[in-house]
Amino acid sequence: MISHETVIYENSFLIEGNSFENAGHISTEVKALLKRLKLPKEIVRRAAIVAYEAEMNICSYAERGTIILRVMPKQIFIEAIDEGRGIADIELAMQEGYSTATEKIWRMGFGAGMGLANMKRFSDFFSITSEIGKGTHIRMIIRID
Amino acid sequence: MTLREVKEILDAEVFVGHDQLEKEVKTAFGADLMSDVLAFAKEGSLLLTGLTNPQIVRTSDVLDISAIIIVRGKRPLPETTQLAEELHIPILGTKYILFETAGRLYAKGIVGCVEKVGEKRDFS
Numbered sequence: 542m543i544s545h546e547t548v549i550y551e552n553s554f555l556i557e558g559n560s561f562e563n564a565g566h567i568s569t570e571v572k573a574l575l576k577r578l579k580l581p582k583e584i585v586r587r588a589a590i591v592a593y594e595a596e597m598n599i600c601s602y603a604e605r606g607t608i609i610l611r612v613m614p615k616q617i618f619i620e621a622i623d624e625g626r627g628i629a630d631i632e633l634a635m636q637e638g639y640s641t642a643t644e645k646i647w648r649m650g651f652g653a654g655m656g657l658a659n660m661k662r663f664s665d666f667f668s669i670t671s672e673i674g675k676g677t678h679i680r681m682i683i684r685i686d
Numbered sequence: 687m688t689l690r691e692v693k694e695i696l697d698a699e700v701f702v703g704h705d706q707l708e709k710e711v712k713t714a715f716g717a718d719l720m721s722d723v724l725a726f727a728k729e730g731s732l733l734l735t736g737l738t739n740p741q742i743v744r745t746s747d748v749l750d751i752s753a754i755i756i757v758r759g760k761r762p763l764p765e766t767t768q769l770a771e772e773l774h775i776p777i778l779g780t781k782y783i784l785f786e787t788a789g790r791l792y793a794k795g796i797v798g799c800v801e802k803v804g805e806k807r808d809f810s
Contacts, residue, residue, distance in 0.1 A: 565744030569773070572748060582729075582750075589748040590724050597741075650737045650745070655721030662725065 550578060550612040556596055558603035558625060561649055568593035571610055571619075578612060580685060587663040588617050588683050594656045595621035595679060601646045602626065603676065615686060619664075621679040628671040635661070635669075687711060687795065689753055689776060692732065695790050696755065696780035701762050703753065703776025711752050713799040716788050720745045727751065728799035734787050738762050743769045743777075751775065757784045 552574075554567045572589035580588075592608060599606035603625030611618040628634045635657050642652025657679075661667040666682035690707040693700060700707070715727040716734035720741050723733060729750040735742055738760050746754055753776040756762060762770070762777050770777050780787055 561741075565741060569744060569747055586729065586748070586750065593744065593748045594721070594724065649739055649741050650718060650720035650723075650735075651741070653719040653721045655719070655725055659721055659725050 545613065545615050548611060548613055550574065551610065553607050553609045556599045556603075556606045556608060556623075558599055558605045558623065559601075561600055561645075564597060564600040564649070565593060567596050567608055571608075574610070575612070575617070580612075580617075584617070584683060584685055588619060590663045591660045591681050591683070592619055594659045595619065595681075597649075597651050598656050598677075599623050599625075601642065601651060606676075615684065616665075617683045617685065619681045619683070622676065623678075624676045627673040627675055628669075628677055629673060631669055631671060689778070691794075692753070692755070692791065692796075693778055695794055696778070696782055696787060698755065698778040698780040701756075701777040701779055702767055702770040703774070703778075706753070706774070706776045709752055709776070712796065714755075714788070714791055714796050715799045716757075716784055724749065726800055726803060731799040732791070732796070734784060734791075736760060736784060738766060740766045740769045742766065743773060743775055746775050747773045753778060755780060755787060757782060757787045 571592045575585040603623035606623030609620040637658045638654040640652050640654035646652035664681035665684045668680045671677040689709045711732050714732040717723050718736050723745050727749050730752050732753055733751045734755045736758050756779045759781040
């Protein structure tokens with residue numbers, strides 16, 4: 542019998558920071574993986590959205606980062622851990638529209654100040670911790686049922 | 687309506703997806719900010735945008751967008767076209783500006799994938 546704690550799938554993906562060359566390809570992969578696991582379409586979509594926003598944040602602001610994907614029978618965990626400048630005021634950063642983006646990021650269609658808000662919007666659990674000069678750690682859960 | 691009809695209405699050029707013009711579309715979302723697209727666009731919609739970089743394809747893949755319409759006469763970058771071919775996402779281009787593109791489609795029955803941004807989370 543499969544218990545609720547059983548890990549069905551687990552992987553971590555390294556992401557290069559300060560670069561848009563491959564930006565988004567981890568999320569494309571995460572989506573394809575979750576699709577193959579035959580998870581409900583809406584769950585796959587939400588997981589892909591939060592993974593994509595997390596990935597774009599690392600590409601935009603961090604030196605490097607990792608996205609961890611862990612699929613269990615009742616939930617999907619997505620963690621984004623980066624090494625970078627960190628976020629000084631998390632409450633402010635969570636506000637829709639607040640952004641520290643550069644023109645390079647805007648040209649990609651990002652930097653609208655929606656990233657963290659979108660991660661929270663599309664996950665069932667969201668937590669963020671950050672240390673100035675070290676990096677940021679985001680944990681998200683999407684419930685499957 | 688089909689993507690073929692969208693192409694006719696917008697006098698559009700097909701960059702990717704000549705074989706997908708029979709796809710049915712009912713709704714659309716227009717924006718140049720991909721995070722806004724991620725926040726509000728719905729599965730199966732058209733994405734009307736003035737951006738041409740590969741992120742329009744990544745965003746469309748994540749959301750199951752049915753096709754991308756690039757407005758204002760811009761052309762997709764080569765890496766955008768390549769990625770769209772890999773992920774089977776049609777890209778059309780029109781010389782109409784975003785306002786005209788949206789208006790012409792709306793007049794023929796395409797509606798916004800959401801009408802107003804609501805407070806309730808709607809995953810339908």
